[in-house]
Amino acid sequence: MLVNNKALLVGVGLRHPHFTDILTTPKQVDFIEVHSENFFGQGGAALSVLNQVREKYLVSLHSTSMGLGSKHDIPMAYLERLKNLTQMIDPFLMSEHACFTWGKQHGQTMHSGDLLPIAHTQVNLARMCEQVDKVQSFLGRELIIENVSAYVKFDGSYLSEAEFLTELCQRTGAKILLDINNIAVNSLNFEGGDIQQSVADYINVLPVNSVAQIHLAGCQIPTIGQLVIDDHARPVSDEVWQGYQLAIARFGAVPTLIEWDNDLPQWSVLIEEAQKARDIAQTILHREQL
Amino acid sequence: MNAPYANNDEPIENEQQGLLAAIWSDDAKVIAQSGFDVDGINVYRRNLLANAERALSISFPTVFELLDSDVSQHIAHQFLKSSPPNQGDWAQWGAALAGFISTTEVGYEYPYLADCAALDWQVHCALHGIDQTFEQSSLQLLGDCQPEHIIVKFNANVKLLETKYPIGDIFYAHHGVDERQRKASLNNAQQALASPLAAQTVMVYRPEFQPKVATLMTGEAEFMRSLMSGQSLANALNNANGNNHFSFEHWLVKAIERNLIYTFKEN
Numbered sequence: 001m002l003v004n005n006k007a008l009l010v011g012v013g014l015r016h017p018h019f020t021d022i023l024t025t026p027k028q029v030d031f032i033e034v035h036s037e038n039f040f041g042q043g044g045a046a047l048s049v050l051n052q053v054r055e056k057y058l059v060s061l062h063s064t065s066m067g068l069g070s071k072h073d074i075p076m077a078y079l080e081r082l083k084n085l086t087q088m089i090d091p092f093l094m095s096e097h098a099c100f101t102w103g104k105q106h107g108q109t110m111h112s113g114d115l116l117p118i119a120h121t122q123v124n125l126a127r128m129c130e131q132v133d134k135v136q137s138f139l140g141r142e143l144i145i146e147n148v149s150a151y152v153k154f155d156g157s158y159l160s161e162a163e164f165l166t167e168l169c170q171r172t173g174a175k176i177l178l179d180i181n182n183i184a185v186n187s188l189n190f191e192g193g194d195i196q197q198s199v200a201d202y203i204n205v206l207p208v209n210s211v212a213q214i215h216l217a218g219c220q221i222p223t224i225g226q227l228v229i230d231d232h233a234r235p236v237s238d239e240v241w242q243g244y245q246l247a248i249a250r251f252g253a254v255p256t257l258i259e260w261d262n263d264l265p266q267w268s269v270l271i272e273e274a275q276k277a278r279d280i281a282q283t284i285l286h287r288e289q290l
Numbered sequence: 291m292n293a294p295y296a297n298n299d300e301p302i303e304n305e306q307q308g309l310l311a312a313i314w315s316d317d318a319k320v321i322a323q324s325g326f327d328v329d330g331i332n333v334y335r336r337n338l339l340a341n342a343e344r345a346l347s348i349s350f351p352t353v354f355e356l357l358d359s360d361v362s363q364h365i366a367h368q369f370l371k372s373s374p375p376n377q378g379d380w381a382q383w384g385a386a387l388a389g390f391i392s393t394t395e396v397g398y399e400y401p402y403l404a405d406c407a408a409l410d411w412q413v414h415c416a417l418h419g420i421d422q423t424f425e426q427s428s429l430q431l432l433g434d435c436q437p438e439h440i441i442v443k444f445n446a447n448v449k450l451l452e453t454k455y456p457i458g459d460i461f462y463a464h465h466g467v468d469e470r471q472r473k474a475s476l477n478n479a480q481q482a483l484a485s486p487l488a489a490q491t492v493m494v495y496r497p498e499f500q501p502k503v504a505t506l507m508t509g510e511a512e513f514m515r516s517l518m519s520g521q522s523l524a525n526a527l528n529n530a531n532g533n534n535h536f537s538f539e540h541w542l543v544k545a546i547e548r549n550l551i552y553t554f555k556e557n
Contacts, residue, residue, distance in 0.1 A: 117309075
């Protein structure tokens with residue numbers, strides 16, 4: 001599906017409780033994003049809804065289990081399911097995370113059930129490039145790779161995540177999915193919490209043509225001394241909106257998504273968040289044109 | 291505190307397995323000695339258990355309604371350890387839960403629980419199963435061929451479960467369409483559990499998108515089991531004929547309504 005890259009596209013994540021809303025309300029966003037794995041079934045109502053949605057909206061498939069940074073190969077059964085879905089939906093974007101998910105237990109393949117961080121080293125970079133090449137070749141599509149929030153760090157990391165992703169994209173042709181909230185969470189958990197500075201430092205490393213999508217989300221802020229959990233359960237915070245302005249100023253009209261996965265609000269609240277993203281981006285883009 | 295051993299040239303497998311081992315261990319000493327920040331590991335541990343519980347509560351709604359939350363949490367935790375997910379999709383995790391429950395204390399205490407889990411799993415699979423509708427043109431075979439040469443291919447979402455517990459009634463006691471159905475099903479289930487247990491066959495089927503559950507009469511169960519095992523229509527009819535309540539004509543009308551049949555084929 002071809003998209004006019006000069007138009008600002010704004011979308012929302014679609015979750016099961018909003019299926020009726022999206023099918024029965026006028027179109028107010030440009031695209032919707034779903035978690036690929038939620039549609040791995042061979043049929044059923046959810047897949048039927050997605051097929052109806054794609055007649056009206058662009059669809060982005062966001063995968064959460066591929067584990068491109070895993071030492072262990074991604075099981076072919078997983079990739080086959082993803083390929084079937086991709087061929088059926090013809091998404092305009094396909095994304096995954098810069099993390100690992102696969103491992104071994106008692107000699108058997110296991111899935112971590114979460115997005116686990118990787119050390120940002122040349123060895124891991126080479127491994128992830130290998131996996132991204134393999135997946136892009138298998139799917140016949142370009143991937144966009146998302147920076148992740150993390151709750152532990154590796155001493156061995158000597159590249160920043162931004163440097164790691166930049167190099168990954170240069171070697172594989174993949175693009176970057178910039179999640180501003182993930183930068184904010186890592187800033188609060190590991191970098192002293194100056195979110196504006198963390199976002200600025202991060203995005204200034206990335207080439208201006210490397211970012212293919214932006215994610216915006218909110219999360220609960222815990223009491224002092226506790227780790228911030230990236231729960232996607234709140235409106236986008238002021239700090240993340242400010243980071244978004246910096247990102248739009250640097251990368252231009254990049255498709256932008258409001259992610260809200262837990263404690264879902266009314267559909268109208270999600271749409272308002274998307275409209276806020278559109279307004280902010282258009283203000284910045286208009287200013288840049290002057 | 292960061293992991294001290296993930297040096298530049300550390301094999302990826304070691305650092306990744308080290309993190310996985312810390313997250314999946316229940317031994318506080320192992321976690322503390324992993325080299326990773328304990329608070330961070332505990333975040334991943336809580337996420338993992340919450341994801342597992344949520345996934346099982348979606349795939350096994352009856353079981354999770356039957357159990358107190360502390361028991362279901364314990365089962366989710368123990369099942370996670372015994373059968374870790376291996377497909378990258380929480381919705382596909384749980385095929386072994388029924389067998390697992392039968393080995394637990396709560397499964398021993400409530401012996402119908404494992405069969406309820408087996409039924410929940412089949413309903414869950416049918417919910418995401420392939421969309422199939424009856425190939426009506428194949429009905430012609432009933433007029434053109436002898437029953438000895440006809441076999442029936444069932445809709446892929448049709449499954450039979452053998453049990454001695456009233457799991458169909460227990461299912462509808464929790465998922466009936468209205469209060470009346472739920473109450474009636476609960477009464478039926480309570481009565482059946484208080485009476486001598488008898489073998490029964492429960493069927494999962496999917497007329498449209500929503501799977502349904504039915505407890506079959508003896509003749510119908512025998513007939514369907516025969517057909518599903520690949521026997522001809524003639525053999526299946528012979529097997530069911532011992533039961534005076536079975537009528538093929540009635541069964542056929544109901545089977546088409548329920549979307550049980552995918553196609554009739556000539557053998």
